[in-house]
Each structure stands twice: as structure tokens, then as C-alpha cells.
Amino acid sequence: MFLVQMPPSSAKSGTGAASAAQRKALRPFLGMIDAVLVHGPADFSFSGAVASDDAAAVWTWMVRDVAPDLIDVAAIDDSAISHAAVESLLPELLARARKALLAAESSVELTRRLKTALGGDEVFARLPTVLNALRCRGLLEKAQGFGRAANGMADEAALALALQSMPLSDQPVAALLLQAAVGQVANPTRLVTAAIRIAGAATEPALVRAGFAPLVEAILAHAQDQIPALAQMGTFGDMDLVCRSVDRFHRLMRAVTGYVELNRGSRWSTVGAALIKAASNRVEPKLKDVGPDMNQALRRREGYDRLDSDQVLMALNGLYLLATVRESRDSLAVNATFDQVWAQTGQALEIHLERLLQQGRASPDDAVIAARLDAALKMAEIRFGQDYADTLRRSRDAAVERRA
Numbered sequence: 329m330f331l332v333q334m335p336p337s338s339a340k341s342g343t344g345a346a347s348a349a350q351r352k353a354l355r356p357f358l359g360m361i362d363a364v365l366v367h368g369p370a371d372f373s374f375s376g377a378v379a380s381d382d383a384a385a386v387w388t389w390m391v392r393d394v395a396p397d398l399i400d401v402a403a404i405d406d407s408a409i410s411h412a413a414v415e416s417l418l419p420e421l422l423a424r425a426r427k428a429l430l431a432a433e434s435s436v437e438l439t440r441r442l443k444t445a446l447g448g449d450e451v452f453a454r455l456p457t458v459l460n461a462l463r464c465r466g467l468l469e470k471a472q473g474f475g476r477a478a479n480g481m482a483d484e485a486a487l488a489l490a491l492q493s494m495p496l497s498d499q500p501v502a503a504l505l506l507q508a509a510v511g512q513v514a515n516p517t518r519l520v521t522a523a524i525r526i527a528g529a530a531t532e533p534a535l536v537r538a539g540f541a542p543l544v545e546a547i548l549a550h551a552q553d554q555i556p557a558l559a560q561m562g563t564f565g566d567m568d569l570v571c572r573s574v575d576r577f578h579r580l581m582r583a584v585t586g587y588v589e590l591n592r593g594s595r596w597s598t599v600g601a602a603l604i605k606a607a608s609n610r611v612e613p614k615l616k617d618v619g620p621d622m623n624q625a626l627r628r629r630e631g632y633d634r635l636d637s638d639q640v641l642m643a644l645n646g647l648y649l650l651a652t653v654r655e656s657r658d659s660l661a662v663n664a665t666f667d668q669v670w671a672q673t674g675q676a677l678e679i680h681l682e683r684l685l686q687q688g689r690a691s692p693d694d695a696v697i698a699a700r701l702d703a704a705l706k707m708a709e710i711r712f713g714q715d716y717a718d719t720l721r722r723s724r725d726a727a728v729e730r731r732a
Contacts, residue, residue, distance in 0.1 A: 354387075354401065354404070354405070354406070355406065356380070356383035356384045356386070356387035357383070357387055357414070357462065358404070358406060358410060358411050358414055359406070359411075360411075360414075360415070360418075360462065360465045361378065361383060361458070361461040361462060361465060361468065363468040363469070363471070363472055363507070363508035363511065364376060364377060364378050364461050364468065364504050364507045364508055365377075365378055365379070365380045365383055366378070366379055366380065366549055366550075366552070366553040367379070367380060367553055367556045368380050368381035368382060369381060369450075370552055370553075371552070371602065371606070372548070372549075372552060372599050372602070372603075373454070374503070374507070374545045374546070374548060374549035374552075375457070375499070375500065375503035375542060375545055376457075376500075376502075376503030376504045376505075376506060376507030376508075376542055376545060376546050376549065377507050377545075377546070377549035377553075378454065378457055378458055378461055379454070381451075382450070382451050382454045382458065383458055385446055385447045385451045386446065386451065386454075386455060386458045386459075389445050389446050390421055390425060393445055394421060394424045394425055394428060395417070395420070395421050395424055398417050398420065398421070399414065399417065399421075418462060418465075421462075422459060422462060422463060425455075425459055426459065428442060429442070429455060429456070429459070439452075457500075457504075460500055460501070460504065461504050464501055464504050464505070467501075467504075467505055468504065468505065468508045469508075470505075471504075471505040471506070471508035471509045472508050472509065472511070472512050473512075474490065474493075474494075474505075474509050474512075475508070475509035475510065475511065475512030475513045476512045477490070478490065478509070478512075478513050478518065478519065479512075479513060479514050479515070481518075484518070484521065484522055484525065485525075487518060487519070487522045488522040488523075488525045488526050491519065491522050491523060491526065492526060494506065494509075496538070496539030496540070496542075497539065499539070499541070499542055502539065502542045503542035503545060503546065506542045506543050506545075506546040507542075507546040507549060507550075509546075510543070510546040510547055510550050510580075511550060514579075515579060515583075516547050516550075516579060516580050516583035517579070517582060517583040517586070517587060519543060519547075519583070520543070520544075520547070520583045520584065520587045520588065521587060523535060523538065523540040523543055524587065524588075526538055526540070527540060530587060530588055530589050531588075531589045531591075532588065532589065532590060532591050532594055532596060535588065544584055544588065544596055547580050547583055547584055548580075548584065548596065548599050548600065548603065550576075550580050551577050551580040551581050551584075551603050552603055552606075554573040554574075554576050554577040554580070554607070555573075555577070555603065555606050555607050555610065557569050557570060557572075557573040558570055558573055558574070558607060558610035558611060559610055565645075567645035567648060567649060568648075570614075570649060571648055571649055571652040574607075574611065574649070574652050574653060574656050574660075575652055575655070575656055577603075577607055577656070577659060578655070578656030578658070578659040578660070581600065581603065581604065581659040582658065582659055584596065584600060585600055585659070586658075604659060604660060604661055605661060607659075607660060608660045608661040608662050611649075611653060611660060611662055612662050612665050614646065614649055615646075615649070615650060615653065615662060615665050615666060615669045616665065616669065617642075617646060618643070618646035618647060618649070618650050618669055618673055619669060619672050619673050619676060621639065621642045621643040621646050622643040622646065622647065622673060622676065622677065622680075622707060623676060623680075624636070624639050624643075625639040625640045625642070625643040625700075625703060626643070626677075626680040626684070626700060626703065626704050626707075627680075628700075633696050634696060635696055635699045635700055635703070640703045643703075643707060644703075644706060644707060644710070647673070647707050647710040647711055648710060650666075650669060650670065650673065650710075650711075651710055651711070653666055654666070654670065673711060674711060674712070677704065677707055677708060677711055677712075680704050681701075681704050681705075681708060681720060684697065684700055684701040684704055685701065685720070685723070685724060685727075687701075688701050688724060688727070689727055692728065701724065705717050705720055705721055705724075708720060
């Protein structure tokens with residue numbers, strides 16, 4: 329079956345650059361294995377997680393070298409028609425890819441060529457996992473459904489029973505399915521406690537014997553996948569994404585480090601410590617900027633006074649992050665920095681609020697002071713809570729009414 333007839337060889341040279349660009353723009357395998365994809369490159373590899381860069385390299389290799397007679401990337405897109413066409417071709421694609429992999433196993437030269445075609449040893453090592461994910465593509469969606477359903481299971485015994493439906497005897501497949509499922513679970517701790525219930529103990533050996541090593545690996549893989557988002561910087565950085573990633577990282581790491589008795593020096597213990605260090609190294613510099621950003625946003629400017637909306641946004645973002653870290657600090661190594669910043673921002677914000685309230689009473693018609701006070705009250709709401717900010721708002725409004 330042909331998705332589209334390939335152009336004559338005379339036309340290929342003219343479309344090579346366009347085809348390469350389109351291959352890069354398309355999602356690997358048109359999103360069929362997105363459920364197990366993670367951001368790459370990463371420090372640690374996990375049995376059920378496929379780095380997006382590795383998936384893209386395998387996809388390029390397949391359409392370029394394995395089946396150029398079946399797929400013309402210049403003629404496909406993310407539409408349902410293209411998806412169905414590629415889906416119908418996958419059995420043949422997988423058969424050809426496995427044939428190439430088996431041939432490489434029997435020849436040093438063919439192995440070298442295959443590694444070169446894929447882009448290196450790391451992609452070559454992950455090729456069997458990518459092919460297995462494609463083979464299990466129909467189950468990945470069901471695994472995601474299991475993850476969503478787990479969020480609504482209040483009974484831990486029912487969740488444990490559902491978890492046992494995973495093909496734990498086939499660890500490579502279980503790794504992929506649990507990778508897909510964990511991505512949909514809001515509270516991964518519930519999966520771990522259910523696994524501990526089945527295993528009869530919270531120790532590493534007990535969980536491994538019960539077949540739940542892929543579950544812990546999937547949780548660690550998703551935790552590692554939160555770290556790239558923490559690199560957001562500057563005014564236009566997506567701080568909502570950073571805060572969600574910090575919160576998600578905490579939920580994932582707490583499920584392992586808080587409930588599993590990790591052996592000193594084991595892989596899980598080593599990986600967990602390294603991930604906490606990596607996340608903390610990205611969060612800590614942002615915490616140190618919160619105080620200076622807040623002071624600059626709320627301080628009166630010499631000469632022509634104005635409210636710097638970008639600086640206010642940076643200060644608000646910093647305080648949102650500070651509040652998120654406060655709830656997630658058990659999974660981060662930033663206690664010393666956090667305690668210092670938390671105390672300093674609280675003291676400084678109280679001083680700014682008192683000063684701005686006094687300035688507002690002295691200059692009730694100054695729009696800049698009013699806007700700066702509104703910004704400070706928003707910061708107070710984040711730092712001290714809704715009741716504290718509302719009390720100050722009522723005090724400000726009462727002063728306005730008395731003047732009127």
C-alpha cells in the first residue's frame with residue numbers, strides 16, 4: 329500500500345530541503361506515541377520513556393531509509409487522513425525496521441551503518457523501545473484512560489485491583505503503559521501506596537518482586553521531564569508553567585521518596601537525589617531574584633515617577649513561585665535560600681505597604697501611587713493571604729470615603 333507515489337528521481341533534488349523541513353515540523357509518527365514521549369536530551373533514561381529527540385530520529389530514519397517507497401513526507405500532515413494512512417502502513421514499517429535491526433545484530437558493519445543513520449549510539453540503544461511503543465500504540469491510549477480513571481477511584485483497594493490489570497509480567501510493555509498512565513494521574517502517591525499494598529511492603533526489593541519497578545521508573549521519568557520547564561527566565565518567561573512544573577515535580581518525587589524505602593546507593597535513590605539537585609539548581613536563582621524584583625517594582629522612581637508594569641509582573645511572578653516552592657519544599661534542596669527570601673520579602677512588603685498607604689493618604693489623586701498600592705496589595709495577597717490583603721483594602725477604602 330502506498331501513501332503517495334514518490335516523485336521521479338529528477339524531482340527529488342529540488343524537494344529535498346522542503347522534505348527535510350517537513351520531517352522536522354511533523355510530530356514523530358504523527359503523535360501516535362506522544363503518551364510516552366519526554367523532553368530530551370536527559371541525564372537519565374528510563375525503560376518506558378522515549379526522548380522526543382530519539383523518536384524524531386527514528387521517524388526520520390523510517391521515512392527516509394526504511395520505507396521511502398511507502399511514505400512521502402511532503403504529502404502528509406497532522407490530519408486524520410494522514411494519520412489513518414500512516415497507521416495502516418505501520419505493520420509493514422515495523423516489519424522492515426525489525427528486519428534492519430536483526431541484520432545489524434549479525435554484522436558489525438551493518439551496526440555501524442545503522443547507528444550512523446539513526447544519529448548515534450544513544451538513539452540506536454533506544455530503537456527497540458520506540459518500536460515496542462509503536463507496537464503497543466493501541467494500548468497507550470487505554471493506559472492513559474486508566475490514569476484518568478484512577479483519579480476518580482476513592483477506594484484504595486479498588487485502585488490496587490485495577491493496577492494489577494497491568495501486564496506486570498511483561499516488564500517492557502508494562503513500562504510503556506505505566507509511563508502513559510502516570511502522565512494522567514493527578515496524585516501519583518495513590519498509585520505507589522496501591523503498589524505497596526499489593527507488594528506487602530514499601531521496600532525496593534518488595535516492589536521489584538511484585539513487578540512494580542516500571543511504576544517507580546515512570547514516576548521518576550515524569551519528574552525528570554518537569555526540569556526543562558524550570559529554565560524559563562525573564563519577563564516573558566512562562567511562570568505559570570514553571571509553577572505547575574514545580575508542583576508536579578513535588579507530587580511525583582514525594583510519591584517515591586516519601587513512601588518507598590529507598591536503599592542507600594541504589595539506582596532509584598541516586599536518580600532521585602540527582603533530580604532534586606537539578607530542579608533545585610534551576611529554582612534557587614529565581615528565588616534570590618524575588619526580593620530585588622519586588623523592591624524595584626514598588627519603589628518610587630526619581631524624577632518622572634511611573635509604574636513599571638513589566639517589573640510588577642516579574643515581582644508577582646516571583647512571589648507566585650515563592651508560594652509554590654513553600655508548598656513543594658520537601659522535594660527541593662532550597663530550604664536555606666527559601667527561609668531567607670520568605671522572611672526578607674515579608675518584612676520588605678510590610679514596609680512598602682505602610683509607606684504606600686501613607687503616600688496614598690497624603691496624595692489621594694496621585695494615579696501612580698494608587699496603581700503601585702494596588703500592585704502591592706496583590707503581592708500581599710500572594711505572600712500573606714487573602715484576609716490580610718482584604719483588611720488593607722478596607723483600610724484604604726475607608727480613608728478614601730472619609731476624604732469624600
